[in-house]
Amino acid sequence: MIRFCARTIFALAFGLTLLGILTLSYVGKIEAADHPYHYVIMQSAFFGVGLCVMTLFYRLDYHLYLNKTLLWCLAIGMALALLLVLVPGIGKTIAGSRRWIGLGPINVQPAEFVKLGAIIFISGYFGHIGPLAQRYKYGFFIPLGVVGLLLGLVVIQPDFGSTIILGGLSGLTLLTSGARFRRLIGPFLIVLLAVGALLFANDNRRARLINEQEGENYQAKQSEIAFQNGGVWGVGLGRGIQKEHYLPECHTDFIFAVIAEDLGLVATASVATAYFLILLCGCTIALRAPDRQGMALAIGAVTLICAQAFANIAVVTHLFPTKGLALPFLSYGGSSLLSSYAAIGVLLGVARTTSAAENLPPPPGGRLISLT
Secondary structure (H helix, E strand, O other), X not given: OHHHHHHHHHHHHHHHHHHHHHHHHHHHHHHXXXXXXXXXXXXXXXXXXXXXXXXXXXXXXOOOOOOHHHHXXXXXXXXXXXXXXXXXXXXXXXXXXXXXXXXXXXXXXXXXXXXXXXXXXXXXXXXXXXXXXXXXXXXXXXXXXXXXXXXXXXXXXXXXXXXXXXHHHHHHHHHHHOOOHHHHHHHHHHHHHHHHHHHHHOHHHXXXXXXXXXXXXXXXXXXXXXXXXXXXXXXXXXXXXXXXXXXXXXXXXXXXXXXHHHHHHHHHHHHHHHHHHHHHHHHHHHHOOOOHHHHXXXXXXXXXXXXXXXXXXXXXXXXXXXOOOOOXXXXXXXXXXXXXXXXXXXXXXXXXXXXXXXXXXXXOOEOOOOEO
């Protein structure tokens, strides 16, 4: 079962990425001003690097990177990366938000990596403190202090979508790792109230939340039109008209709407099913993990991928207010793609360790990426 789940996760992630690159091959001709195949070339390069990152996490026994010293280095590194975003000349502002570090032609979004980093830190931290998790200092104040610092640095960018995802993932990982539920209720409510207050304190954010802003209505309506045009079977690959400057961000946040128009309900239902299967297989791996650290890692990693996927789909289908969240494996963006494949590598690494513990053949990958 573990071997089947690992292979299924890899195959689905690989297939979704190829679909994303195929879609970018014609969307990019419209969106890219400098080169018609800019997005395809860049995304393909990120795909190659992502496979290497995935292989690294797959090959490693996850207990190795849960080393106590490495965990605190990771925590410091995450905080420094989020601080660099705010430094003039290093951080890059796009659409009023300072979320990126400019590295020449590439923009790195640290918050994408911090989400997975927080999962790794919390899982490893609770594994090291053992019975001390029952004490407030070790099982409450220290991990909540680290998570609170990261959340605060993401909020001031501002990036409320990533804040909600990071907070939810951290809370889930804390519970899975052994933190007491009743201790987390208070901090959860405080964070929820603080984020709500920040959202409603700003007119633009409040309008976006209740979907009153004209620009937000426009984007949502254009997405709805794409779904209506596509129907069940779609208008044909590359033949949709909404990508012709009608639908903003169609290569990133709203790529799902482009797929809906071109390939129809059959394709969008297949994509949603793929994420659901990744969730099921990931949870199966988590439940079979040999220890609590492995279980927390696996649950956090699969939730990171699927929560963002279902949130993006809900935004594109106008169920949630418009918010900039990438669709894992499909949306254009190196940070999102690399962090998603790192999460897949963590999942496969837990599966590999579980198989070894059960004296089964090593799981996934096959000859395609030389995982043996």
